[in-house]
Amino acid sequence: MTLSTGCLSGSTGAPARAMELDALTDCDGLAMNGSRTDSAAPLATVATGLVLTTASSASPKQRGLLLRLLAVALAAPLALYIVLAYSPLATARAFYPPDMASARKALVVVAHPDDEALFFSPTLTTLRSRGAETHVLVMSNGGFYGLGPRRQQEMLGSCGALGVAPEHCTVLDQSDLRDAPRQWWPTQRIEAYVREMVHRHNISLVVSFDDTGISGHLNHRATSAAVTNLALSDASFPPTYLLRTVHYKRFGGHSLLEMIPAAAPFAWQWLFGLDGHALLVSSWSDYLRGRRAFAAHRSQGGWDSWMWRSRYMFANHLRRVGRASAVRNAGRRSDAVCGAARVSLPAVL
């Protein structure tokens, strides 16, 4: 693992992470808070009550039909998961675009240690299993609660679980890129580090957050803005994909139910031979790799009891950077972009 030298500062500890995840946004851009995150639970309760009430007053024949319908409703997401994770359809153009399939070296850019495990493990494990060499660049050491050095070391275990070689796992520790939920990092600094990583390792594919940054954390969003700007302003920059934000507790966090809304947008691409979006679904063994990766972040344990069933542990919907991204991000950047400042990454991790 590569660790840069510099001033130590902040990190996303467990309390901060809980706050961060309580302010999530769903895929339609609707602001979500802690109370709404549980909205799926009452829905499930109502649905269960309706089924039980109907069943109690139904004839034996009607009960049989109801049970068959329930069986189909439960089997359909499972069948879809198996198709998306294991069948040849998983590598069809509609789900796995040609520029992603041809990439030999992929770089995932995140803001804090554990982002790579919590949100990007399907991307890292799937690309690796399909032959790509994977790299991770973490823009801060996550030292908001003074745990930076410990979290840097935890990254070693996470990268190991995800199949990322230690020399391809880079954690920065810079005074102007400190872990702080309310701090917008300087875009040019992020761009400079990402550009250096791309050049140093001859990267052919870049993946990062979308402009919502999963949780709305400003460090995530600043990282996204910088990566997006690089992709749009530099014609030689590798194909770049952003992770689509979806509320992590939708359907109560039941990942198999997420397979249907995750796959639905791809029907159009599949029918008409289009690309531009990618859907990477972890095999079961890769899902377990993601779990082991997060377990390596021992300093972050205790708040994530629901995380094992989060959609992001099973599937990543990625969208290729295009002009629409530029328009959305343009009004959110607080500093100048398009700079070409050069930085030096550490030679040894």
Ligand SMILES: [Zn+2]
């Ligand atoms: Zn983060």
